[in-house]
Amino acid sequence: MSRIDAGPEAVSAEAEDWTADDDWTDEALALLRALRAPHRRNRFKQIAFALYCTVLILVIWGGIPSFGLFLQASMGADYTGHGPELLAALPSGVAAVGLATVLLAVRDGLWRGPVVPPRATTDWLLAHPVRPRPVLRPWFWLSCGLAAFPGLLIAVGGMVALGLTVRVGLPAALGWCLAGAVCLPLLGVCAGLLVQRSRAAARWVRRLTPYATVVILLLAVQSALAVAGHPVHWLERVELWSGPWGWAGIAALAPTPAAVPGGAVAAVLLVVPTAVCLVLADRSVAAVSLPLLRERARTAAGVLAALRTVELRAARLAVAGAQGGGRQVRLRLPVPRRSWLVLYWRDTLSLLRAPARLGRAVLLTVPALLCAVLAHGTRGPVSWGVTAVALVFGYLAVAQLLEPARIETDDVRRASWSPYPFAGLMLRHAVVPTVLGLVLAAAGSVVVLASGGGAAAWVAPLAVPALVAAGLVNACRGAARRDLLYRSQGAGGSTGPLMFAAWYAAGPAVAVTVLAVPFSAALRSGSASALGRAAAVGAALAVVLLQWALMRAGKLPAQARPGTVGRA
Structure with missing residues (x-):
């Protein structure tokens, strides 16, 4: 049997017996270069066009503004x-x-x-x-x-x-x-x-x-x-x-x-x-071993395919699986005696057994608090922008705690054990992240107060319910709406990517946009009235977002298809 007919494993087992007479490297590469010449020319054209677009973007958005700044500096700026x-x-x-x-x-x-x-x-x-x-x-x-x-x-x-x-x-x-x-x-x-x-x-x-x-x-x-x-x-x-x-x-x-x-x-x-x-x-x-190269090539191809189909969560899961999935801690919690506590027990246990998620939540809380402190000393649009950045970091922190909800929506058949309707089940998945988020935010507020901060430090816990609700909206968004990418085609360009981005990040986008101004005012003044307004806006927004998440969650069982991969 020839080596070409043999399987890859059989061939690799014979590799130790190869001699200089068996080496066809130069000939094989020369043949492949000749066979791939048309493909290589097309590929070169694609790469040249990509480089042209990249250079054009860099010149327009980087080179010309920089030249203008130097020109202004030469004129006295x-x-x-x-x-x-x-x-x-x-x-x-x-x-x-x-x-x-x-x-x-x-x-x-x-x-x-x-x-x-x-x-x-x-x-x-x-x-x-x-x-x-x-x-x-x-x-x-x-x-x-x-x-x-x-x-x-x-x-x-x-x-x-x-x-x-x-x-x-x-x-x-x-x-x-x-x-x-x-x-x-x-x-x-x-x-x-x-x-x-x-x-x-x-x-x-x-x-x-x-x-x-x-x-x-x-x-x-x-x-x-x-x-x-x-x-x-x-x-x-x-x-x-x-x-x-x-x-x-x-x-x-x-x-x-x-x-x-x-x-x-x-x-x-x-x-x-x-x-x-x-x-x-x-x-x-x-x-580098051949089996490892095969494994990495398959993983890279899977991640690239997920990115091309805009399945970002599938890409993240593929990367996490290839990296080892994070360290799992063998931890036991007493089983609750009341049945309605089982869901919260499962959510808590799943987060405690994956300490990397808790660690990321803690780490992301730190820049959120730092941005909030910076917003305290700024005014106007700058304060709004810094507050929005703080809210984004806060959302990313609580999103780490919503993994049990995302796992549930990866395949709605997993929820068959639950006596609750799927929408009610997803609402209950928000309880543990809210409690843990409030603990993290309160701890950060205590640290800020101990460092000499004022009452504005208590703004942090006020944003947690709305941010958790925004994460639940994202967790329940369903299958990727790739049809949005191809809408609104016209002479002036396509708004499809913007529409897809708006759909993909609808929950946090709404939360950050609505909360930025009142929370900025509360951070700047720290007065009881400003904190009360921020709390009212946050609570009302949390209710609205939870209703939105429930509507989305109610549609997921009907939309589910066998083998559907989850959403980010």
Whole structure:
């Protein structure tokens, strides 16, 4: 039986017996290049058009406004008033962004990784007597290029910001910013390859992710406090020299008046290890196992298919499943003696057994409170905008607690155990998230009060019922309305994507829009009357949103189809 007729597993078992005479790598790749020439030309045209559109958008939305700002600066406009704030935010802010970049790259290695060829390559080509390195190298370098492109854009943005606010020479600013903005993503890609190859590295990434997330959040808080006039210089020095995420900040500060000694050393520490890691990663690409490549290719194809059909929850579930689904805690709670408590017992137990969701809820509560504190010291539209951002973070926090409700709507057949109508069941699923959300918000209010905040700190618990109701509206929205994407086609363009986005995020969009103004007024004044108005608006909105969620939930059993995947 030939190797072509044999299955992939049989072929891989014979790989150890291949000799130099069996190596058909060059011939196979040459044949594939010839066969794929028409497809490659069409693909090149598509990529060229995508690059053209990307460059056009960047020029229109970035290049022209930046040129206008520099033109105004040459005519006497002064933007240096924001320079001290920018320099104060850079040390901790760059460290937070850099560490987040590395974390995202290594987390990507848990489910996809930088070396993921198409399924045809993994299922057919690599199962034949070809050397894997020439086949896999292009995909690794493609990942490097895709990772470096956003870094290049960030470097250009940093050049513009430093040139306008600090009056730094543009070539110097671009060169120093490039050191961190390009090297950090490339280091992240190399680290992602290590995680993709090594199970031990993957275990360490899963174990350290919560702690790294907390550190990133603390760095962001420290950056905000530095902008507000409360920097901790010795701690910033420690962070800047703690690793590549800090070296990028040292390099960015090098051409500015706030330069830290050792800028050239930091740039060398970024460039040299990055080059070494890229060389080592390029040589170790072939060490990725074929079964793992098959698994990752299937996962990536499934996620891409879910994204193309706008099934965002299906994509998230696929990624979570490939990453391990999070750590599960074996925890028992006493079984309630009254039957009406069973649902709340199940919801509480499911959240306690998935501590990652509770942790994310706590972490997202922190930026919500910080934005609320910032809104307290602003006025007018700025206060409304900051309050809206705080409400968005608050919604994301309580949405982590609504996973039991979303699981119920993934497949309404799961609710067959319940004696309640489906709409009533979904209403009861809002009780535990509301209680936990009120506990988190009250704890945050106590912390703000202990730090010297006024009565406005009690605004946080007032928003919880409305935000939970908004999350329930989203959980009950049903099958994706992809038909909205193709509506309102005309010469002026299509409003379909906007209509789909409005339908997809209807609950939180309504909640944030309605609550922003009264809650902003309550945060600014902190008076009893303002708090009362905010509470009244929040309670009325919660009732309206709950009624909306009940209407949606009542239609789900009739809309359900076998095998329907859940909604985000």
